[in-house]
Amino acid sequence: MARSVGIDAIYVVAPPAAMNLLSDGFVGDLERRPTVKDKKTGEKRRATPAEFREKLRGLGVAYARVPDGGQNIATLAADAVLxxxxxxxLEPRDVGRLYGATETSFDNSKPFTTDVKGMIEQRKGPGSTNKWHTVEYKFACNAGGAAILDTADWILADPKRKSDRVGIVVASDFAKYDLKSAGEWTGGAGAAAVLVRQSPRMLEIDPEIRGYSSREAYDFYKPAKMEKKPPAPEANGNGAVHVVNVLSLGESDNGGLSFVSHLDTPIVNARESIVSYNDTSxxxxDEVKQKALEKRIKGKPVLEEGRSLxxxxxxxAPHIPYRGQPMVSYAEAxxxxxxxxxxxxxxxxEMGPEPLREGFSSQRDFEDAKRKHVEKFMGTKQYRVQVAEKLAGPLTFAxxxxxTYTAAQLIATASMFASKIQDATAMSFGGHTRRPAITEMDRIVRKNRDVRNDFTGKHVLLSWYGSGAEAFGALATVANGWKEQARKIRMPPVEHELTLAEYETLHKNYDTPIPSxxxxxxxxxxLTSIDHEGRRKYKYVEGETPLEVALKKRQLTIADLKIEPRKLEPELVVR
Structure with a gap:
């Protein structure tokens, strides 16, 4: 009998602070509102707050989590792993490897997972993780999936029939875009840790039924753009914090020292990204379908000829940059x-023939016709039924x-399981009763309660996409222990809805040890400190006073937090 290997458990982490993208403060900000064409005059103008809110709801966005003071992708990952x-x-001796995935790394050489190991050792003892094999994966948002499949293959490669190999994959990211840009609408942050082992309780991943599709694309990327800025002053006794992401230190033209630092927001071609996501998905x-047709279990094919995948x-469970994207991609697929x-x-x-490329003189005309056909299909009952059955649950947490970039698909997998066993409102918002109205999707989830317990033994398609670009998928089977594990899944609540000023302060001071x-x-x-050569120190915090109280104790006001208007990450000067 073939060994089963796959996902045994999932743990989700999200920062407690978030910007409510549907709030009056966000949609009411004139500089953030997009340009629209006036239906009466035909002239371009800024969207009204109501129009902007409706556009955001159409995308399926609501909250953008933001790392709070002292949080970065390593602290979120460590919280998830612990x-x-x-x-x-689990104790450290039970684990053989820790593989990490991110596209928000703060070092070009040292993997963030070594920072995670150091934090785990604060709780589990010095040297307790020394035998862990650890690396950092990079391929935009699909790196977490690559790490999971590689870890599963490592376990399958164990010559022992009953492998005791256990791996943890952690994906952690901050989707940070330029302030007041359209990309800001799809920001967010979070982490997910996945336990991979033999005889898993949640998902058995089939090693033979996988599909890949890759191509060169510049749909979303982060080139190493470099700029210089003055060095931070020495730390003072009041806990002032300084410039971060230091890459090198050299002499400037005037003889003074200057830091060289990465810009950490991406270049995005939205249209190319959508097309690439849909085409590779x-x-x-096709690849997974062909493999399922070829594979036989007990003499029977996994997929019979003539049936759809x-x-x-x-x-x-797809990669979710925002909830609307996989809904369109799923319709096309x-x-x-x-x-x-x-x-x-x-x-x-019912709808008429599907547009074919040979019927159009240009690729853009074909894509426009295909988009309209897909949109028409998304209005049909057949599509709504398919979404309710197959996609609504995985999309609930987003x-x-x-x-959350690399963590998005893993969180979708957690959401898929949690939606089958838990109440959607309590599950999604950590027990809070106040939540934003989003789209019809929430009603679809509630209507789908009758299928939630009939899940054991069912096939699930895990689907990843990474800009640049590559998509891959794997067929998995729901294991017997999924209900027990699903009951443990929790989406951390939004503890603090940020004002615009607070949001921009955290955005400009990410990966900086400012007060929470x-x-x-x-x-x-x-994160408690970063020295002049970029070495970071971390601390496990049991509980802390909010920023307002901390400022009051120092007899300071918000106005005393001086943020210099720079293109790069500014330093926070506390006077």
Whole structure:
């Protein structure tokens, strides 16, 4: 009998502070509102707050989590790893590897997972993680998936029939975009730690049914743009914090020292990114479908000839940059998957033939026609039923974290399980009853309660996308212990809705040990200092006074936090 390897447990972490993108403060900010074409005059103007809010709801966004003072991708990852270990009674000696994924790394050589190891040792003892193998993966948002599949293969490669190899994969990111840019709408932050082992309780990943699709693309990337700025002053006794992300130190033209630092926001081609996401996702459907047709279990094919892949898949856990993107991609993939079969013929009869490239003089005209056809399909009952059955659950958590890059698909997988067993409102918002109205998706989730307990043994498609670009997918089977594990999954609540001023302060001072704005209600790791050569120190904080109280104790006001208007990450000077 073949060994089963896959996901045994998932632990989700999100910063307690968040910007409510649907709030009056955000949609009411004139500089943030997009330009629209006036329906009456035909002239361009700024969208009204109501129009802007409706656009954001259409994207499926609500909250953008933001790392609080002292939080960065390493602290979030350490919180996730420690939480996973505690929840599953793991000690460092039980773990063989820690693989990390991020596209918000703060070092070009040293993996952030070594910082995570150091934090874990604060709780588990010095040297307790010395035997862990650890690396950092990079391929935009799909790196977490690559780390999971590689870890599963490492366990399968164990010559022992019953492998005792156990790996943890942690994905952690801050989706940070330029302030007042359109990318800001899809910001967010979070981390997820996944336990990978033999005989998993949640998902058994089939090592033979995987699909890949890659190409060169400049749809989203972070080139090493360099700029110089003056060095930070020496730390004073009041805990002043300084310039971070230091890469080198050299002589400037005037003889003084200057730091050289990365800009940490991406260059985005939104149209190319959407097309690349959709095209590669469609390609992996074909690859996974072909592998499922070829594989036989007990003499029977996993997928019978003439059936669509989606006919055997009960749920899809995709990469979610924002909730609307996989909904469109899924519609396009579904049309492609059923083409030529009975379901495809029924859709063509109802909607008319699907646009084909040879019928158009330009690629852009073809893409526009295809987009309109997909939008029309998304209004059909067949599509809504498919979404309710296969996609609604995985999409539930996304509006409460925002985009989390490498962690997004792992959080979608956690959301898929949690939505089957928990109440959607309490699950999604940490028990808070106050939540923003988003879209019809929330009602779809509630209508789908009848299928939540009939999940054992069902096939699930795990689907990742990374800009640059590559998508890949893997067919998995829901394991017997999923209910027990699903009950443990929790989306951390938004403890503090940020004002615009607070949001911009945290945005400009990410990865800096400034005081926290949100009250630290649960123990967590925090960055406490960065020295002049970029060495970081962290501390496990049991609880902390919010920023307002800390400022009051120092007899300071918010106005005393002077932020210099620079393009780079500014220093925070506390006088």
């Amino acid at each position: 939480g996973l270990m505690q929840q599953n009674d 469609r390609d992996i459907f 989606l006919s055997i898949v009960s749920a899809i 579904l049309l492609h998957d059923v083409r030529g079969g009975r379901e495809g013929d029924e859709i063509a009869t 509006p409460f974290t925002g985009n 704005i949100a009250a630290i209600k649960e123990p967590s790791f925090r």
